[in-house]
Amino acid sequence: MGTGTGGDDSLYPIAVLIDELRNEDVQLRLNSIKKLSTIALALGVERTRTELLPFLTDTIYDEDEVLLALAEQLGSFTVLVGGPEFVHCLLPPLESLATVEETVVRDKAVESLRKISQEHSPVDLEVHFVPLVKRLASGDWFTSRTSACGLFGVCYPRVSSTVKAEIRQHFRTLCSDDTPMVRRAASSKLGEFAKVLELDYVKSDIIPLFTALASDEQDSVRLLAVEAGVSIAALLPQEDLEDLVMPTLRQAAEDKSWRVRYMVADKFSELQKAVGPEITKNDLVPAFQNLLKDCEAEVRTAAANKVKGEVLPEDSRETIIMTHILPCVKELVSDTNQHVKSALASVIMGLSTILGKDNTVEHLLPLFLVQLKDEYPEVRLNIISNLDCVNEVIGIRQLSQSLLPAIVELAEDAKWRVRLAIIEYMPLLAGQLGVEFFDEKLNSLCMAWLIDHVYAIREAATCNLMKLVEKFGAEWAQNTIVPKVLGMANDSNYLHRMTTLFCINALSEVCGQEITTKHMLPVVLKMSTDQVANVRFNVARCLQKIGPVLDSSALQAEVKPVLEKLATDQDMDVKYFALEAISGMYLFNLPTYIFSETFSFSSILFFFFSFSLSP
């Protein structure tokens, strides 16, 4: 590619480009930096290497935003400097960027360094990259040492054993650095580094580091070690776990800082997988019990999310949950903190599949019922949203008597988001409770939502009706909901009349041609003379929507005259949508004069305005 640009070099003296990168205006400087690849391309690979990169390395003092863009660009600069053979000349500017204070810049520089490390040959890695890592690791200011932590892992697997030993030594030093920032960085990279080490070194090097970091004086270091512990446990053979990592993990679960305990609770599933079923059973279960009883709500919330215990050994899972976990769960149901209860509610139903029918009826059902009556709507919603798990085991009937008041209350909640959430579960509930129960208890709720004062609820309610008809069939629709929906066409509130149209839009297809033609169409046509323009143009839209369901005789005889009439309406939006419908259904030869562009554009705008204001 050098040849392609050779002739243009004189056109773009580096001074001009550098001027751009030095522009006084930060925004312009930023733009220039973001197009650094263009500049490099104009210069050609050689001048990029000999002139541009030294310039970038020297003038590293700039706004962090500019530096961030630079750090990112350099990560994909390899071809622009002449390919992998020359990739090492990107190291000096990135090295400076990796020592910057601003974390975002530094992290980006490290990311780019990790990326280009892969493009180094093993020799270049040892000659150029590893020395850089060592320099960073022994830098004076904490920033360079922090950055170094993220680079050991990428070079370790590809260097000779002597260099490997040096790298391990550097990592060890950083783990006991005297600034907590560096120890945090080391702690967060410990797991990653362990993964590339030989097993013997994991045992001899990593374990002591892990133990030390996990008992650091700063809780921010300790909590990062927990995550590392999970990775390390996964690397070790089963027989070593008990001696090498378990004491430390046990200690973390009882740490005096709630942040560390929270981390253990949060990583509990991963931890179980890493240590396997036996240790989980003997060791983690008691620890877990304590986490469920923790004095901080944050910890209990994190633990409550994990009560299902997926990794427990198959044969003893039920017993363990029954004897050890369930008693704690029972207490959590009446926790004072809503987040704890809500976390529990989202997983508690899952226990029923593990415990089986009898246990569910005897032990879990009472808990579900308590949570269904909880004062916080989120808790109740979480229970309802997971009803399918219980349905598989005991059938939802067991719950129906308590379910109903809970649903009714949520359906009438003052917060529309809560109402919206419960609507979304209606089809699921209807499917599980059966048509009879539904007609008797829930149908009226579903109809009430259609006249909710919040548009989002009305919209969700129409969609809900469609799903219900999909479940219960057209005949049910004709008997129960269609009459009520059509009845609203005579409502004095135009928003309710429009809801009729929206319902028809949603229902026509699932109800089929007969119901649509016989029952719905006449109502729609009648509404075409409504005095509110919004209703009239929605009639046009509705006709377009239900057109495909109707047969052609109905279209020609009934729909066509109405649309033609609407197309001459005084209101321009009504006209617009009538014409839209006509053209959309290929009903007629179109009168072209009406389609001037400005007209339709403004109509659309107007339509959106009127629509968004209407509820």
Added chain:
Amino acid sequence: RVVSSPPALEMSAISASEKVDGFTRKSVRKAQRQRGCQGSSQFAASSSRPAAPEISALPQLKDASSTEQHELFMQKLQQCCVMFDFYDTVTDLKSKETKRATLSELVDYVSTNRGVLVEPVYPEITTMVSTNIFRTLPPSENPDFDPEEDEPTLEASWPHMQLVYEFFLRFLENPDFQPSTAKRYIDQKFVLQLLELFDTEDPREREFIKTVLHRIYGKFLGLRAFVRKQINNIFLRYIYETEHFNGVAELLEILGSIINGFALPLKAEHKQFLMKILIPMHTAKGLALFHAQLAYCVVQFIEKDPTLTEVVVRGLLKFWPKTCSQKEVMFLGEIEEILDVIEPTQFKKIQEPLFKQISKCVSSPHFQVAERALYYWNNEYILSLIEENNAKILPIMFGNLYRISKEHWNPTIVALVYNVLKTLMEMNSKLFDELTASYKCDRQREKKKEQEREELWRKLDELRLQETSAIQNNRHEIQFTYSNNNNNNNNLHDKDENPAAAITDRIESNTWAK
């Protein structure tokens, strides 16, 4: 609060665990204490809470004979190590009152009596204080706690804790207090735990810790460097990692007085602290909460060593707020404080970059920013500096002032700008006339320069397009498409294709350019 398990059951569980292992009790109590100050859970209270052993009032110290006094003092200190759950307002009422009375008696005792601080009481006192105040701070009840808006969560056990702090202060201030004895107990670990407590949400507690730390810094020379280093670490974590720490203002207040006492010439460590911590601290989201203290520290440094002026001002200019007007006003305030103490020779070094920024602020569409910057002209000393250097400053300021005098939406600003222009004209009417005359030319020259830039970029983009199509190498193509996508905002190449975008861009770049 609802207690869910019967008290009898609770009691038996506790006594069993106490018998097995003394440590269990201590750790559980500690955990319970954490909750006590937050009360996030009744659950822990009902199942794992140990009942605090009842404490009964001992005889008054003042009634004891001098031989018994020491022994009694020790006993009382030990008694005060018993912790109570303040979230539970029903239980242990009598014991709580006893402890409160004892603590307040101890406060009196150490502040009014001489010769009571004999060596054996030092470890007892440190233990008592540590037990009472050191704890892991609980999670904030309000995860989005905004110190400017929200009420802080107050420490529930304050009735005891306040007295403990008070006692500790009187102990440190007692004329018999021997730092050489105390340093065995008030060590690095102790100080580290104390510093962590600065994060407490309770402002009353932070106020006490501030005074305590100040005393410790004053009396324990061996701990000074350590304290400074740990404060640095807290600040660095605050700036670059968490952006959350409640006690920044208090720590800065202490540092303000520490800086005051620095010896000259300043050590490299102190300069590093200024440049690597105090200046970047201006970027923090919560700047408003501690800006006064921060500005005070910065000005202290400049007063100590005026040669620091240039790096400080350049540092502030580097971190000048781009979008937050509220912060911009604070920066302008701080710059004025610096200008108030600046030496004229130092002023010359920074006048150009500084007044370029001030010129931008003066033309800010946010009237508070413009107003704050224009107020500089009410400051006699600044005015004299400007007058002295008007040949440099006038050309920098003129363009924006002239434009704003015609364009700004806010009449107050326009009036202020007229005054400033008048002042400048009086300073150097010849230069002023020249600038007025060349104003139009300058604008045109700027425009032309802008066009040249656009032309350059257009050519570069063409070149890139050629390259991309010429090279059939997949890798290249992917890379360039990628960078192309990345950069299409403000992309000059796009402008040519889309006239509308070009116009908006030009307008934008006009506002950017001065």
